[in-house]
Structure formats: structure tokens, C-alpha cells
Amino acid sequence: MTRPRLLDLYSGAGGAATGYHRAGFDVTGVDISPQPRYPFAFVQGDALDVLRCLPPHEPWLSLGPFDAVHASPPCQDHSMMQNFGIGSHGTGHLLDATRELLIKTGLPWVIENVPGSPMRADYKVCGCMVGLPRLRRERWFETSWRGFDLRPPCHHPQPAVPVVGHGTPSWYRRRYGNVPLPERHEVMGIDWKMSREELSEAIPPAYTEYIGAQLLDHLNAGAA
Numbered sequence: 626m627t628r629p630r631l632l633d634l635y636s637g638a639g640g641a642a643t644g645y646h647r648a649g650f651d652v653t654g655v656d657i658s659p660q661p662r663y664p665f666a667f668v669q670g671d672a673l674d675v676l677r678c679l680p681p682h683e684p685w686l687s688l689g690p691f692d693a694v695h696a697s698p699p700c701q702d703h704s705m706m707q708n709f710g711i712g713s714h715g716t717g718h719l720l721d722a723t724r725e726l727l728i729k730t731g732l733p734w735v736i737e738n739v740p741g742s743p744m745r746a747d748y749k750v751c752g753c754m755v756g757l758p759r760l761r762r763e764r765w766f767e768t769s770w771r772g773f774d775l776r777p778p779c780h781h782p783q784p785a786v787p788v789v790g791h792g793t794p795s796w797y798r799r800r801y802g803n804v805p806l807p808e809r810h811e812v813m814g815i816d817w818k819m820s821r822e823e824l825s826e827a828i829p830p831a832y833t834e835y836i837g838a839q840l841l842d843h844l845n846a847g848a849a
Contacts, residue, residue: 629692629844631837632679634672634723638819639663640827641695641737647830648837653691662819672696673719676726693733693840696723697828720744727769733843735836736767737828747772748836751779752812755831759812761785764828766836770843786812789825 628651633642636654642665645652653666655675660667679691698719720738727734738744744767752760754776761781766772788809804812806821813829 629841630690631840632675632691632694633665634675634694634696635698636660636663636667637697637826637828638823639665639817640813640815640830641697641833643815643817644828644830644833644835645695645837645840647834649841650693650837662817662823664817672698673722673726676723676730679730679732691732692844693735694727694730695735695737695833696727697737698723724767732769733840733847734769735840737833737836738765738767739763740765745771748774748839749776750832750835752785752829752831753779753781755829755835757812757814757829757831759783759786760788760814760829762788762829764832766832768836768839768843772839772843774839788813 628649631645631650631652633645633652633654636642636656638660639654639662642652642654642663646665653668654660654663655668655670655672656663657669657671659669720736720742724736724744727736736744740763742765744765746765747768748766749763750766751763752758758781761779763779786804786809806824809824810816810819813824813827814831815824815827815829819827
């Protein structure tokens with residue numbers, strides 16, 4: 626049986642891609658930076674340029690056609706860290722620009738970003754909801770089909786492990802000790818090597834495995 630094909634934009638090192646693969650997709654990643662640890666087919670390129678030349682169900686760079694698209698535009702300008710006086714990253718406009726181009730493709734799509742982003746949060750997913758009880762890391766997902774579900778609220782009976790770009794925060798280290806990188810991999814459910822920075826920006830595969838199941842249901846309903 627042929628697996629549906631998903632284009633993974635702003636792919637990073639492949640956290641989201643792995644979840645979609647587990648859900649049943651063949652995945653091709655695109656990122657403006659080299660991603661030597663990306664676990665599937667990968668092309669270096671600009672996500673917006675790809676979308677501009679991706680009409681519905683047409684090949685792109687001989688890699689298509691694709692059945693759906695996932696996009697994770699940079700989140701720094703939408704992060705809660707902006708409340709602490711962090712300067713603009715200069716990429717906040719990419720979320721709206723990406724959505725506009727995704728709509729034009731006519732393909733089913735998913736946009737992922739952090740809480741507080743200017744988007745409709747069809748699904749809100751945290752680690753405790755998908756079998757990662759030590760991970761407090763809510764992410765929002767907007768979908769072309771306006772998905773919806775009812776899930777229990779967050780519940781973290783164990784201390785949540787921070788997975789951030791500068792190692793273990795000092796406040797956490799004073800209270801619980803340092804968290805080595807392999808343990809942070811485990812907390813995120815990522816079983817292949819990533820750098821500290823790659824891991825801090827990754828989407829836990831369990832998140833997109835869940836979202837991918839909803840996307841498959843949507844694709845199957847459209848084919849019925």
C-alpha cells in the first residue's frame with residue numbers, strides 16, 4: 626500500500642518528520658540551513674520559495690507530488706521570552722506568509738508554533754498528553770480542515786525537565802541538578818543524535834504522530 630507523502634517545511638533536524646513517519650507518511654524535509662541529521666529525504670531551500678512553486682499535486686524538484694504539508698515557521702518572535710525584553714528575531718512575519726501560500730496550494734496542511742502565536746489553535750498538545758510525562762512543552766497546531774478534539778488538561782506529577790537552547794537553566798540546576806543531554810533526548814522521545822540547539826528547537830515526534838493520525842483521517846475522509 627502506498628503511503629501518503631508529506632512535505633515538512635522549516636524541518637529542523639527531524640523531530641516533526643519522525644512523528645509523521647510513525648503515523649504513516651513518507652516525509653521530505655526542507656530547511657534553509659543544512660540538516661545533516663535529518664532522518665529522511667532532505668532538500669536545502671527556502672520554504673516560501675518552495676510553496677510558491679508548489680501548485681496542488683504537482684512535483685517540486687522531482688520530489689513530489691505531495692498529499693499534505695507541515696510547516697513550523699520560526700517561533701522566536703512569538704515566544705514568551707519576548708516578555709523578558711528579548712529583541713526581535715525578525716522572522717515573525719513568516720507565519721502569516723506561510724499560511725497564505727499554504728492555502729493557495731489547495732493541499733491539506735498543518736502549521737505548528739508556540740502558545741501565543743497569531744494562529745488558530747485547533748490542537749494544543751503537551752508532553753503529558755502523548756506519553757511524555759516529564760515534558761512540559763505546549764505546542765499549537767492550526768490545520769486546513771479546522772480540526773478539533775477534547776483532551777484532558779495538562780498534568781505533570783513529576784518535575785518537568787526544561788529542554789532549552791542554553792543547557793539546564795540555573796534555577797532548575799539549583800533545585801534538581803543538571804540534566805545531561807541524553808536525558809533530555811529521552812524526555813523529548815527523540816532516540817537519534819541531535820545537538821543541544823537542535824533538540825531545543827525540535828518538535829517531539831509523539832506530537833506529530835498524534836497530529837499525523839488526525840491528518841490521515843482527514844485524507845481518508847476526502848478519498849472516501
